[in-house]
Amino acid sequence: MSFAEEVKNEIAHYKTWDAACRNAELSALLWMGGEVLRGSRGQLGIAFTTSHNAVARRVLQMWRQAFSIRPEVRVRKGLRLRKRNYYIVQIPPSAAGAAALQALAVWPENKEAAPLSLTGMEVQRAFLRGAFMGNGSVNQPKGDYHLEIVTTRLFLAKVVLRLMKRFHLPARMTDRKGAYLVYIKEGNGVADFLQQIGATQAYLQFESVRVVKEMRNNVNRVVNCETANLQKTVDAAVKQRRNIEILQAVGKYGKLSLKLQEAAELRLANPEATLSELAAKSGLTKSGLSHRFKKIALWAENEGQHKNEKK
CATH class of the missing domain: 3.10.28.10 (Homing endonucleases)
Known part of the structure; x- marks a missing residue:
């Protein structure tokens, strides 16, 4: 029925x-x-x-x-x-x-x-x-x-x-x-x-199923959100490590400022850590640490442009 x-x-x-x-x-x-x-x-x-x-x-x-x-x-x-x-x-x-x-x-x-x-x-x-x-x-x-x-x-x-x-x-x-x-x-x-x-009984049945359904949907939304955030964290960490490795490969790593080198060493020592976790280890704020990684990314990007110009 x-x-x-x-x-x-x-x-x-x-x-x-x-x-x-x-x-x-x-x-x-x-x-x-x-x-x-x-x-x-x-x-x-x-x-x-x-x-x-x-x-x-x-x-x-x-x-x-x-x-x-x-x-x-x-x-x-x-x-x-x-x-x-x-x-x-x-x-x-x-x-x-x-x-x-x-x-x-x-x-x-x-x-x-x-x-x-x-x-x-x-x-x-x-x-x-x-x-x-x-x-x-x-x-x-x-x-x-x-x-x-x-x-x-x-x-x-x-x-x-x-x-x-x-x-x-x-x-x-x-x-x-x-x-x-x-x-x-x-x-x-x-x-x-x-x-x-x-339709009292049908109403109670409908509401019972609806509560379970909405709870399941809420859990799925939370899981999906956490998964997306985790993926963003992983992607960011991979990109930061790649930028550091580029500078090491071309011999420009030593020209970074001490602050940038400290941030780079922190990332290499903690390849899977989130930005918040790195900030806690370094004593810096998330925005401050993020700013340093952006500067490293600019160095790596400039090196990539120089290579293209030589070709």
């Missing part, structure tokens, strides 16, 4: 006692995963399809609590490689069905208004919970942080985005192949969203 399926399974068992919250959640579910069925003389029904058994049971339970119409439930085998079952909760077209869909604001489809009034924080959380169950997904916390809700209806995506913003979630919206995605790519944002929709 994927992490997204775990989240949906958990929130599909969330206890909802308030009728307004139940209707908001059911409305979002039907908007996301339902298809309105039209009969004669204004009769309407709906077919809700999902691959999650717990979500199908959730829709069936909430519908029975709200309306007297008995839904039909069918199971269809998937045709793709995974061959997952698809659960269809269907309300056949009828006058009562039309009234129910109107009560849930699923019909008529008004592209300029919100599906429901959605007043109150709990009602808004319920709508987001239903939207996620209907067509949402979230990555495993071990990977990149990404949560999204997808719909083919632009106005519905705007409603979801507006509700997320009300809870101060860092959500954004984009379009992809005729669909609209409302997504969150920040770890804190994903965690907050899971809390808002009532």
